[in-house]
Amino acid sequence: MRPQRRISGHPILADLGPATVEFTFDGEPLLARPGEMIASALFAGGISVFGHHHRDGGPQGIFCANGQCSQCTVLADGRPVKSCMVAVEPGMRVERAEGRPPLPAAASSRSRPTASSARWRTAGPAPAASTSAGCWPSA
Numbered sequence: 001m002r003p004q005r006r007i008s009g010h011p012i013l014a015d016l017g018p019a020t021v022e023f024t025f026d027g028e029p030l031l032a033r034p035g036e037m038i039a040s041a042l043f044a045g046g047i048s049v050f051g052h053h054h055r056d057g058g059p060q061g062i063f064c065a066n067g068q069c070s071q072c073t074v075l076a077d078g079r080p081v082k083s084c085m086v087a088v089e090p091g092m093r094v095e096r097a098e099g100r101p102p103l104p105a106a107a108s109s110r111s112r113p114t115a116s117s118a119r120w121r122t123a124g125p126a127p128a129a130s131t132s133a134g135c136w137p138s139a
């Protein structure tokens with residue numbers, strides 16, 4: 001088992017308790033705190049490369065840490081997830097996402113949005129409040 005890289009005795013944050021939730025990463029046993037995100041548990045366990053990019057093989061890991069970038073994608077019990085947004089479950093089997101992770105069959109059968117439908121969803125009138133004179137301080 002790897003040594004835990006956790007902060008203990010933080011001067012501001014409360015002690016979150018011991019890591020007691022067992023899971024594996026590429027078959028290696030690790031521990032997480034109850035409710036801890038996969039990315040945090042991996043990093044605390046000394047793992048900072050969670051996979052490699054499909055295009056250039058670049059290492060992938062924590063980047064935004066708030067669910068915006070997908071750099072931290074791993075396979076959790078066979079499903080691709082953003083590891084910074086999904087908590088470790090007891091016995092969870094986490095694996096590196098090498099290249100493009102497979103998508104569930106149901107997702108691949110959906111129709112893809114067309115350029116016109118995508119434009120329709122993203123373009124539209126500006127929110128009324130942003131153009132109203134009441135939003136700006138008067139000169």
Ligand code: FES
Nearest residue numbers: 063065067070084
């Ligand atoms: S680090 Fe960006 S989505 Fe997880």
